[in-house]
Structures are given as C-alpha cells and as structure tokens.
Amino acid sequence: MFKNKLDLIQSDKNCNDEMLILPKATIKALLLVIFGSLIVSFAIFFMVLENKEIVVVPNLYSLTIEDAIIELQRKELIPHIEFKFSSSALDKGKVIEQGPKPGTVLRHGNKVIIFISKGAIINRVDSFIGKNIDDVIINLKANSFDNSKLLYHIVEPLEVESELPRGIIIRQNPSPGTQISSLTDLQFLISKGKDRLDKHVKNYIGIYYKDAIASLLNDNISFDINLANTGDFGNIVFQSIPPGTKINESDKILITIAKPKLDNKIIFGILTYKLRQHPSYVDISVRLKSLDGENSLIYSFKSKGGLIKLPYEVYKGSTIELYIYDKLINKTVVN
Known part of the structure; x- marks a missing residue:
C-alpha cells in the first residue's frame, strides 16, 4: 500500500518535470524572436536620434545676442528677438529669458524666442x-x-x-x-x-436753501443738512453756529431746511455721496440731465473729499450726475 503511494507521487513528479521542459528547437525560436525584436527597437531608436529634422533647444541663458543667434542657426532654429529691462546693468545685451525652455525637442525651422536685456532702467x-x-x-x-x-x-x-x-x-x-x-x-x-485762514459764519436763517448752500460752498465751509416740516417752505430755519462766529477748516455747521412745497411732478431730495479724500481741493460739479436730454449745472464748488449732502428739486425721471473735474463718478436717476 505504502509502495503504491510512493510510486504514485514519483509518477506525478516526473510528469510535472516533463511538462516544464521545452524542446530545444522551441527555445531557440523564442530567443531569436526576442533578439530580433531588440534589434528592431534599437534600430528605430537610433533612426529617431539620427533624424536631422529633430533638434533639442540649447540653453541660451547668459549668452550674448550674437552667440545666441549663432547657436540657434547652428541648430537650424529661427531666433525671434525681444528686448526688455532687467534688474542688473550687467545683463545688458545678454539672454535673460527664452522660450521654449532648454531641452525642449523641436523640428527644424521652429521659432525660439529670446529676451535680450536692455540693462537696468535708468x-x-x-x-x-x-x-x-x-x-x-x-x-x-x-x-x-x-x-x-x-x-x-x-x-x-x-x-x-x-x-x-x-x-x-x-x-x-x-x-x-x-x-x-x-x-x-x-x-x-x-x-x-x-x-486756510479763519472764516466767519454768515446768517443763513430766512434765506432760500439754494442761496444758502451756494454761499457755504463758495466759502468752503463744511456743512450738514437736516429737514423740517414747517411753514417756511424751502428756507433755512436753523443754523448750529451763530452768525459772526470765527471758524476754521475743520468746523462743520448744521443747517435745517424747511421742506419746499412742490407739485407732484417735481421731487425734492438730498444727494448724498462720500468723495475720496484729496490732499488739496478738486473741482466738483453736479449736473442735471432732463428727460429731453438737456443738461444744466446745479452746483459747482471745490472740495478735498469726504461726505457731501446737496439738496435738489428736479422733475421725475431726471438724472443727477456728479463730476470730479470732467470725470463722471456718480449717476442718480430720480424717481
């Protein structure tokens, strides 16, 4: 019984060994195929390398413009030259950038851009x-x-x-x-x-608001506005600083306007806008564009910037435009 099992195992082992052993002719054929494939691959590889239509872009950095052009012409590449300033005067006349980068593979006749330094900006x-x-x-x-x-x-x-x-x-x-x-x-x-000299506050009470605002703007006096519902339609009914008071540039006066009495086609309001601060006075103008396209001037004054409040009464649908010099900075449609 034991003997039969050993014989069976030995028989299986011999069978497996026989399956792993290939004929010598087959092995030679496989080796020839592999060797032939390698020869063909190497032949194709060297043919590509020796192809005269393909070149590698050289490193042109720090070369003079003459040397860079000669090197590109030697590679049968077309130089395209541009000039720019650099951070050092020592770079003048030399290549400081190139494109494509060194090592890039190109065909003959392709363009390579080289940037030549004009030196430092003087x-x-x-x-x-x-x-x-x-x-x-x-x-x-x-x-x-x-x-x-x-x-x-x-x-x-x-x-x-x-x-x-x-x-x-x-x-x-x-x-x-x-x-x-x-x-x-x-x-x-x-x-x-x-x-910048000190100024004296005028008496604005009882004056129509348009005249009071024009006087304040002309004197370069800063002001703020309140509205009140009283019988003095459109007039100034209060001022926070008494007439004759000496003020300087930093002082601001508060005036109260009695709302004017207007018909339904006209709107009274206050244009509020925060101007950018300027180191000195700039020319400001507020212009009105009516529905029929006509333009008119509402206010013209000088300002160093900051918050401005300017009352107006215009027809519905009109456009109020705010300018610094001749530059439009704000547009408001009144409805």
Missing part, C-alpha cells in the same frame, strides 16, 4: 515743482507705464504754510534730475494756501 526724476498736486497725480495715473518707463509711487504729501495757492507743489523728494533705476517713492511738499 531715468531721471521729472520736475513737478509749481504744479498742482491733483493735476500731477491724475496725469501720472492716466499714463500707461510699460516696462520701459519710469513708475512713481506717490507718498502722502506734506502741507506747509505758504502764500502760494493751495495744492501747489513747493518741493519734491527725490529732487528733479535725480537718477533712478526702479520703482521710486515720490513725496511732495505742498502749500496749504491762503484759504
């Missing part, structure tokens, strides 16, 4: 002395500065007592003609002007 500070600071800032912001032009960073200006009109630039830092090569902080010393 310029001289302009003279702004004697000009109005708001005009200067508006002009600087309006200009489109590209990489080849000077860019100023305007620092908060300083005000000093002066006989010159308000906002006139007396001094600047850096001074005119200073050589600079990068983004430059520019600070102005400007005149406070004569209109």
Whole structure:
C-alpha cells in the first residue's frame, strides 16, 4: 500500500518535470524572436536620434545676442528677438529669458524666442515743482507705464504754510534730475494756501436753501443738512453756529431746511455721496440731465473729499450726475 503511494507521487513528479521542459528547437525560436525584436527597437531608436529634422533647444541663458543667434542657426532654429529691462546693468545685451525652455525637442525651422536685456532702467526724476498736486497725480495715473518707463509711487504729501495757492507743489523728494533705476517713492511738499485762514459764519436763517448752500460752498465751509416740516417752505430755519462766529477748516455747521412745497411732478431730495479724500481741493460739479436730454449745472464748488449732502428739486425721471473735474463718478436717476 505504502509502495503504491510512493510510486504514485514519483509518477506525478516526473510528469510535472516533463511538462516544464521545452524542446530545444522551441527555445531557440523564442530567443531569436526576442533578439530580433531588440534589434528592431534599437534600430528605430537610433533612426529617431539620427533624424536631422529633430533638434533639442540649447540653453541660451547668459549668452550674448550674437552667440545666441549663432547657436540657434547652428541648430537650424529661427531666433525671434525681444528686448526688455532687467534688474542688473550687467545683463545688458545678454539672454535673460527664452522660450521654449532648454531641452525642449523641436523640428527644424521652429521659432525660439529670446529676451535680450536692455540693462537696468535708468531715468531721471521729472520736475513737478509749481504744479498742482491733483493735476500731477491724475496725469501720472492716466499714463500707461510699460516696462520701459519710469513708475512713481506717490507718498502722502506734506502741507506747509505758504502764500502760494493751495495744492501747489513747493518741493519734491527725490529732487528733479535725480537718477533712478526702479520703482521710486515720490513725496511732495505742498502749500496749504491762503484759504486756510479763519472764516466767519454768515446768517443763513430766512434765506432760500439754494442761496444758502451756494454761499457755504463758495466759502468752503463744511456743512450738514437736516429737514423740517414747517411753514417756511424751502428756507433755512436753523443754523448750529451763530452768525459772526470765527471758524476754521475743520468746523462743520448744521443747517435745517424747511421742506419746499412742490407739485407732484417735481421731487425734492438730498444727494448724498462720500468723495475720496484729496490732499488739496478738486473741482466738483453736479449736473442735471432732463428727460429731453438737456443738461444744466446745479452746483459747482471745490472740495478735498469726504461726505457731501446737496439738496435738489428736479422733475421725475431726471438724472443727477456728479463730476470730479470732467470725470463722471456718480449717476442718480430720480424717481
């Protein structure tokens, strides 16, 4: 019994061994197929490498413009040259960027862009002395500065007592003609002007609101507005600072207007808007555009910014437009 089992196991083992052994002819055939495949693969690989239509983009960084062009022509690539400023004067005339990047595979005749340094930006500070600071800032912001032009960073200006009109630039830092090569902080010393002198409050009570507002705006006196339902339609019925009081620029007077009596086609309201702060006075105008397209001026005054409240009475559907100089900054349709 034991013997039969051992014979059976030995028989199975011999059978498995026979299944794993391949004929020599088959093995040789397989080896030939594998070897032939490798030869074909290597042949294709070297044919691609030796293909004269394919080149690798060279590293052109720090080369002079002449050497970079020669290197690209040697690779039968077309150079496309652009110029830009760099952070160092030592880079002038050399490649500071390229595209495509080094190592990129291209075909002959493809274009490679190389950026050549024009050196560091060297310029001289302009003279702004004697000009109005708001005009200067508006002009600087309006200009489109590209990489080849000077860019100023305007620092908060300083005000000093002066006989010159308000906002006139007396001094600047850096001074005119200073050589600079990068983004430059520019600070102005400007005149406070004569209109910083103390003013005296007038008597506005009993005056129609349009005349009172025009007087306050003309005197550059800050004011706030309240409304009241009384019989003095449209007139000023209260002022917080008594007539004849001496005030300075920081003082604000509160006036109360009796609501005017109007028909149903006309609307009375108060235009409220917060202006951006300016270092000196800017020209403000409030204009009316009627339904038939006609334009008229409601208010014209100077302001340094902050919250403004301006009463109006206009026909329904009219448009009230707020301007700084000739730039429209707000539009309100009255309904």
